[in-house]
Amino acid sequence: MNILIVEDDQRIVSFLAKGLKAEGYATVVATDGDDALALVEVSGSEIDLVLLDLGLPGADGRTVLRSFRERLPSLPVLILTARDDVKDKVWGLDAGAVDYLTKPFAFDELLARIRAALRGRNDATAHQLVVADLRLDLLTKVAWRGGRRIDLAPREWTLLEYLMRNPQQVLSRTQILNHVWEYDFEPGSNVVDVYVGYLRRKINAPGLEAMLHAVRGAGYRLVQPQ
Numbered sequence: 001m002n003i004l005i006v007e008d009d010q011r012i013v014s015f016l017a018k019g020l021k022a023e024g025y026a027t028v029v030a031t032d033g034d035d036a037l038a039l040v041e042v043s044g045s046e047i048d049l050v051l052l053d054l055g056l057p058g059a060d061g062r063t064v065l066r067s068f069r070e071r072l073p074s075l076p077v078l079i080l081t082a083r084d085d086v087k088d089k090v091w092g093l094d095a096g097a098v099d100y101l102t103k104p105f106a107f108d109e110l111l112a113r114i115r116a117a118l119r120g121r122n123d124a125t126a127h128q129l130v131v132a133d134l135r136l137d138l139l140t141k142v143a144w145r146g147g148r149r150i151d152l153a154p155r156e157w158t159l160l161e162y163l164m165r166n167p168q169q170v171l172s173r174t175q176i177l178n179h180v181w182e183y184d185f186e187p188g189s190n191v192v193d194v195y196v197g198y199l200r201r202k203i204n205a206p207g208l209e210a211m212l213h214a215v216r217g218a219g220y221r222l223v224q225p226q
Helices: 008-021 035-046 060-071 087-092 107-125 154-164 173-181 189-202
Strands: 002-006 025-031 049-053 077-081 100-103 130-131 134-137 144-145 148-149 212-215 219-222
Touching: 002 008, 002 035, 008 025, 025 035, 025 148, 035 060, 049 107, 060 077, 077 107, 077 219, 087 100, 100 107, 130 154, 134 154, 144 219, 154 173, 154 189, 154 219, 173 189, 173 219
Parallel strands: 002 025, 002 049, 049 077, 077 100
Antiparallel strands: 130 134, 134 144, 144 148, 212 219
């Protein structure tokens, strides 16, 4: 499990890193808000939980939390701060933090809250499909890529689910018809091409490396970006 510590107090960073390492966690440290945002941009999918201070140099903790929620909505963020005002606690929890712990704190209590947050993440990921930075929530039928929400029509999310359950594989039009539509179309029907076209425009959005590709004469394939 990888935990991102976003904290500018080196004593607290050292205390947390040593304690978490002793419990079997790997840690990554960002000492200001700007570094935290840059780190999540590059390797956010590798982080399992964030410990976030609110009083940070650079981008403040509130800005960081809002950005994390937009880019990685399922990533649990536990606020760890000296701010003990009820308004701050209410704001943090309403803004999407899974928990709020004030300093000073007992390390055993922090560990218990981390375990609870990670259990919640495991429950959440049980109903999600993830391929690289593309994520599909099987309950809400909403996809996310690069922090952008992708709203899907019913047939589009069924098609995307099939593709994500078979990444890297070339799926023929016949296979897609059988699994997504479950009944036969007239020979020469272009319904698969039409719906893949809809999906490609949403998944292969400007500024993002293309993931959904046509394979001439064979079908379609969802691939992980290089």
